[in-house]
Amino acid sequence: MDKVISILSEEEIRRTITRLASEVIEKSGNLSNLVLLGIYTRGVPLAQLLANQISILEQVEVSVGALDITFYRDDLDKIALRTPAKTDIPFDLTQKTVVLVDDVIYKGRTIRAALNAVTEYGRPALIRLLVLVDRGHRELPIHPDFTGKMLPTATEERVKVYLEDVDGRDAVELIKAL
Numbered sequence: 001m002d003k004v005i006s007i008l009s010e011e012e013i014r015r016t017i018t019r020l021a022s023e024v025i026e027k028s029g030n031l032s033n034l035v036l037l038g039i040y041t042r043g044v045p046l047a048q049l050l051a052n053q054i055s056i057l058e059q060v061e062v063s064v065g066a067l068d069i070t071f072y073r074d075d076l077d078k079i080a081l082r083t084p085a086k087t088d089i090p091f092d093l094t095q096k097t098v099v100l101v102d103d104v105i106y107k108g109r110t111i112r113a114a115l116n117a118v119t120e121y122g123r124p125a126l127i128r129l130l131v132l133v134d135r136g137h138r139e140l141p142i143h144p145d146f147t148g149k150m151l152p153t154a155t156e157e158r159v160k161v162y163l164e165d166v167d168g169r170d171a172v173e174l175i176k177a178l
Contacts, residue, residue, distance in 0.1 A: 001178055007133070007151060007159070008172035016148040017046075020130060021053035023146050028097055033125070035063045035096045039114050040085040042103035043067075045165035046132060050101060065089035067100070072113035093122030099146070103161040105131040108140035133172060135159050 008016065028034045031054070038047030044066045051062045070084040100114050111129060118127060130146035135153040151159060151174065158175040162168075 003176040003178055005174040005176065006171065007174050008149060010170040013132075013148075013170045013172065016132065017049050017053055018057075020132075020146050020148055021050050021057060024050065024099060024128075024130065025054060025058055027128070027145070028099075030097075031058060031060045031062065033095070033097050034099065035065065035091060035093065036099050036101055037065045037067045037089065037114075037118065039100060039102045039110060040066060040068050042161050042163050042166055043101045045163045046103055047099075047101040048165075049163075050099075050130070063091045065091065067114055067117055069110060069113035069117050072116045073109065074113070087117070087121075089121050093118065093124045095125045096122070097126045097128065098124040099128045099130050101130050103131065103163075104133045104135060104159050105129075105142070105144055106135050106137055106159075108138045108142035111142045112140050132161060133159050 036047040036051055038044035047064050051064045054060060054062050066088040068085040068087045098118060102110060105111060128145040131144045132148040133151050134144055134147045135151050137155060153159060156177055160173045160175055162171045164170050
């Protein structure tokens with residue numbers, strides 16, 4: 001039996017999204033060059049939530065794409081296999097400010113794979129990283145530019161993000177094996 005600890009409630013996630021959207025606006029300057037790329041699975045709806053919040057705050061529509069990094073991973077033999085999703089980037093990335101969006105950063109391998117994937121779709125002027133939860137334990141020199149919550153964890157613990165569009169509810173939980 002695992003012990004589940006609530007880290008972020010639905011309301012706390014909403015406030016965190018608002019703060020992150022404000023930080024992206026502040027650091028991005030010209031929002032007409034900004035695009036958000038969500039990394040499957042939960043980075044995609046998270047990117048859409050951020051785009052919606054940016055639109056509310058600035059009355060600017062930000063383009064959102066979806067990135068599947070399955071075939072760019074260097075650790076496929078160590079992770080659970082899943083059916084790859086369809087990368088959907090219906091805009092040119094060349095000379096854009098790209099914000100990669102993911103739910104949790106842990107060792108950094110997903111982001112390394114995402115960086116490799118992005119280069120096949122253009123040459124952005126700048127790539128930044130936004131994560132809802134940073135749990136530490138990096139194996140690669142990758143650090144988010146925008147972080148919703150720093151959550152130091154033990155390696156045997158897991159962080160689970162639930163988003164309404166995927167899971168039917170919004171929450172972040174820490175799962176401790178007993």
